[in-house]
Amino acid sequence: MLLGVRHHGPGSARAVRAALEAYRPQAVLIEGPPEADALVGLAGQEGMRPPVALLAHAVDDPARAGFWPFAEFSPEWVAIRWAAEAGADVRFIDLPAAHTLALRAAAEEAAEEAEEAVEEEAETEAAAVRIDPLAVLARTAGYDDPERWWEDAVEHRAEAEGGDALTPFAALADAMAAIRETYGDGGHTQDPQREAHMRLRVREARKAYERTAVVCGAWHVPALTARTTATADRQLLKGLPKVKVETTWVPWTHRRLARASGYGAGIDSPGWYRHLFSAPDRPVTRWMTKVAGLLREEDFPVSSAHVIEAVRLADTLAAMRGRPLAGLGETTDAVRAVMCDGSDVPLALIQDRLVVGDVLGEVPPDAPAVPLARDLAREQRSLRLKPEALEKELELDLRKDIDAGRSRLLHRLALLGIGWGEPAVARHGKGTFRETWRLRWEPELAVKIAEAGIWGTTVLSAATAKAEDAAVHSDALADVTAVAEQCLLAGLSDALPVVMRVLADRAALDADVAHLAAALPALVRAVRYGDVRGTDSAALGSVARGLASRICVGFPPACVGLDADGAAALRTHMDEVHRAIGLLPEARPSGPAADVTAEAPGADLRERWAGTLRALAERDGAIPGLLRGAATRLLMDDGRIEAEDAARLMGLALSPGTGPAEGAAWIEGFLSGGGMLLVHDERLLALVDGWLAAVPASAFTDVLPLLRRTFAEFEPGVRRSVGELVRRGSSMARRPATASDPGLPGFGTDLDAARADAVLHTVRLLLGTTTTTDLAARPHQDQGDQADD
Template sequence: MPAARAGGPLLLGVRHHGPGSARAVRAALDAAAPRTVLIEGPPEADTLIPLAADPDMRPPVALLAHVVDEPGRSAFWPLAEFSPEWVAIRWALDRGVPARFIDLPATHTLAREKEEPARSPAVPAEPAVPAELTDDAVRIDPLAVLARTAGHDDPERWWEDAVEHRSGTRTDPFAPFAALEEAMGVLRGAYGGGGHARDPEREAYMRLQVRAARREFGDDVAVVCGAWHVPALRRRTTVAADRALLKGLPRVRTDMTWVPWTHRRLSRAGGYGAGIDSPGWYGHLFDAPDRPVERWMTKVARLLRDEDRMVSSAHVIEAVRLADTLAAVRGRPLAGLTETTDAVRAVMCEGSDVPLALVHDRLVVGDVLGEVPPSAPAVPLQRDLARLQKRLRIKPEPQERELELDLRGETDAGRSRLLHRLRLLGIGWGEPVASRGSTGTFRETWRLRWEPELSVRVAEAGVWGTTVLSAATARTEADAVAAPALAEVTALAERCLLARLTDALPVVMRVLADRAALDTDVGHLAQALPALVRSLRYGDVRGTDTRALAEVAAGLAERIFVGLPPACAALDAEAAEEMRRHVDAVHGAVGLLGETGLLGETGLRRGAGPSGETGLPGGAGPLGETVTASPSAGGRRGTGMRGRWHSVLRVLTGRDTVPGVLRGRAVRLLLDDGELGQEEAARLMGLVLSPGTEPGDAAAWIEGFVGGGSGGGMLLVHDERLLGLVDAWLTGVPAEAFTDVLPLLRRTFSAYEAGVRRTLGELVRRGSRARGSVATAVSGIPGFAPEPDAARADAVLPVLRLLLGPEIGPAAEPDGSAGAEESADGDDTVDADDLVGVDR
């Protein structure tokens, strides 16, 4: 009788996700041929074991348990193809042997998680460490003690040498388990009985299940569990003592299923406590027991070639030789991950860690995503999501990728709606990003990546409905009612339109109208308006009726026009900067609102809000002027919504109680819209920068007028009057005040692009004949001359000939004549004036 099963069942202590342990388990089961196999795992999953034999089941996968009434409380038991537990399950299914899980039921595990957050139950137990001991290595991983005892400072490397690289050379299939059991027995004798509060309960339940299996099958029972538990299962205890440990444990109603998993989530970097550093490498060792180094180097070469790196067969041969040499020098039985990595870096990556990082990410860790058969239990929402993914041909993938969508196509529009609805449900499969190819509203770009945790989010979202549409609708309505701020409701309305939730939109709009009517904070209204106006642009492409949204947006705009001037008075610097951002947002929103063309369709009267209330009495604007609601009048003073907004900006420019940053910003916005002439803008700047104005107020005005994000640098480049005013004021700031205004000025001008700053410096350095007027600059600096330099322009002609050919050919001159006349010496030479009519 083998030592591993002396006096009882066959106890196979393993390392979770260890390929050497997996091969050893298979060899031991083949040799022992037990009548039943007991596996560490939740017993609620016993009915799911037959699905492991389904052809559509491809590891890595995980058992997911969640509380029925609270799906967010969940736990995973991940299994890879090289996990000993998975090998034991497949061995039992292939031979028709009963297989059962014997760990503490998930109904108790999840009940305890509410009281005491813990790791996944599949995490190997940690050894108990007495209070006087501070050995972190023992606390983290008991294998570290064995590695240190053997003279290794790296537990992973010791495990490879002791188990992974020697498992195929042993003749006794039970020897590895006997050795591990002896080692763990010594450790548990030295460091106590667990180190985790649940270990005694888990091991008591396991012993009870082993006793029940022995009563049914005798001693022909094999147990596959974490090596740390083997001494506890071997210890003789009474049934009464084990049941006493389990008495009174809390319970919750749970549900369980299989879900896909990834290699990346098996790694410790992914946050899984029982993970391994290199799941891709371990998977390779399991799949390629013969010549693993040569096969690994071939994989690396194929990856680097796919990334357009020059890797030949000679590189592979030399890398294998170097890895074997390093293993021999270091006294290792076989080249491990350390040796292969060093060889790849030196031979294939030419000493660079950049391509080596790609090898580590794609191969050492890997992005393998498992698959679960459709017959696996799932909540109705999960089944509907799978149906939509199949119909829209958008497959979950573990690799991050970008997806370009053209919303004018039905398939892409459906994909967009699905992704937006999932985001409303809190399922972050995709995140919208800026489109590089187009800025049109008909195009969207998404960054997709499927993580295993999203299966929990899907189960959690199942409480809202049985389909993605119904669940997103119910969740949106509930979020709208519960939203504490007006801006959150408007953002929700925008996302509702993007997801095309027509049933939820009336509820959201009703909540939005009620909140807008009650909210008197201009800042809140200004935050809410841009999202509403952006939503109006989606109607044409997405086929959504946005007229109700336009009415609410127009009402918000009216209230902002009335309340903004008083709200801008007597603000400190921080509040003024925040209000400036609100003014910028409202300005852009008003511009879009005037372009939508929906205001005329709503039939809004001047000052009418969403329910017909009057925003401004008697149809009077902020300055008392009479205005009309004709959308075509936008952009002319005193007419239309843009005209009313321009009137508000004019109010801000003329009030001394308004902070300088807001007055300067208002002048700039009017100037950009053509509502303020250059002469008037220069006059206002001159007044602000006069000696009677405090330097701090003047600096704030400048920041508002030519702040870095507004393109103010180019404005100063092309208008020397404004540049002269700023220059003259800056040189006249008293020394005692300059230190106070310097941070504000530095923030203003440092935001300009390097080319703009350089040009401004050249302009200031050269000076001008008459500052503040349209004067012709006198310059000795190349590039800044009073008139175009014909000689410098002619210098580009040789380059043009190289680009366009030796003969530019006849081209229509401005007067309609043919191209350039031939020169006196017969050469087809052209000058700068001859290029006017060339069309190339």
């Protein structure tokens, strides 16, 4: 008996179950890789919960893998579960994964070797001849939507008319035969080999059993009924490439069943199809109840009356459109009109949560898996971190043992390239003992785990080996320091000796200040925040202090003679080094790295770095203005120089002897920390304003882009305040200069008694010190205020 189905079709699934119950075959043949025959028994265990997928990957290259997904409403899954309950034999009959993966790799290599133009032409031609048989049938029936045609012809027809569930099989077989007479293999070039292997497996089963049932895609039914010889089929399979593969069951998700994910046999609405399969009676009413429940959870005002009216509207729309039952289109239109007040915003939530869904399957613990996957599963259970398809945010308090363990696990997986979690910005608190992660489990992570299995059999050993290898083969010093930071975050103490040795060697040999500056921040973070995780970072601290000392010595010479791009790059390093040295604990180096990171006795790194910045700020034009201005601003922010000294340095940088472009670069560096200085110190603002007014017209267009870029980084409120100060000017600037008051712009030094008296009453009210005399005098004061107004 041949049962041609649509993959992941709930109507086909119900029809398959009915056919198997009626025919009671001794063997059920399923479209799938034969390597999974030994795993089919796991499908009957209680721990197996769809959606799941068969995973096959090449042993020598785990990244070369293939998936065969099954959902609760997949006809193949229904057949497997029926066979497990009935005691029937189950065999997979598709082309072996060993050939499929090898053929795919050969095709990819051929595409890479071909020229780009030829490759694009070949892809275009393949897309032109490859057809979707459901789309052809839908167009023939006068439908513009294949999903709607499938619902009307298969999913709802038997329910509405009470017909025989076996009827669609014969109809689909005839339809596919007509399509294949016209289109051949439809552009699926591997189908002849696949179907030849299917015919061979069917012949074997029919010799061994009296009653067999074949569950496969309806597209293949005409080929399986074709009259061919076993010799001809074997000839088609002769010489196919082959690789050694391993297979297992892995969890899958509804989102990965969706067509939008790129899955070739995908469907648009897996959540809707699951509902149709699990609720065959009154599906529309039950669906509207689910929608109402979801909207209520999101605080939408939805009542029982809404559900009743939505069901009535959906049924009415189905009758008007000539459909046997209301489908997804009718229910969506009814929900939009009745429950969402015509808005598409709640519909996006319904589409994501219900129509597609985030259901994640489960596989039994005894399913075959690489040792790394088993260890990861143990870690997940012990740390109570259950994989979920729906993205969630996890906030960790590293002072707690379980949260610290979760952090180490997530960092180790990230080091191995298993992106289960992604660091996020914490919403509550920014202490060093807090971490926030966004977690989402994707089925493809099973392949990543298999790939990472080459590094070790446990997460800890694999991450340790990967860190050591990454450090040894790193090209830049910054990459080694990044690995060192990852080792501390992940708690890889066994990898630190190798990483430290590589780090010390690279640090001793690398004389490029930019490389040292790029490497320092990650190293300082590791030293600074290692204690909260209970890791020993003393050796890293010695190396970090050694790097900082060398940066202090080599930074000024490295700034000489740079162009604009080089100055911009080094300015970024300057800011990062400044922050890093501010966080670095002050201590003398010790341990095995002391010989390569020697530091002068009693040296204070913060003082040495301040001296370096001061030397840069006071140098002449040999240092780019961008770096001199940035150094001045950092010194001023740290309180190393007063505002008068900053004004003096600004006056020198903006003197007539300095070119306009160099002056604009100095301003850009100085104001890179924000424009509040100009708001609170009108002396600096006047210097900038006076310099800008004196820029020649011929040079103004050259410096304008630099100034626009500088002021664009200010907060809108700061820009507005600076503009108002420039527009109204300063009261001191309008007074004539005297010996005691030179008239420089700035805040007034004298008290304006009239303005102060106007607010005295309000201040006393706020302080609760208002007297009867004040209240008696207040009316006269109000009259005076009104006269002033």
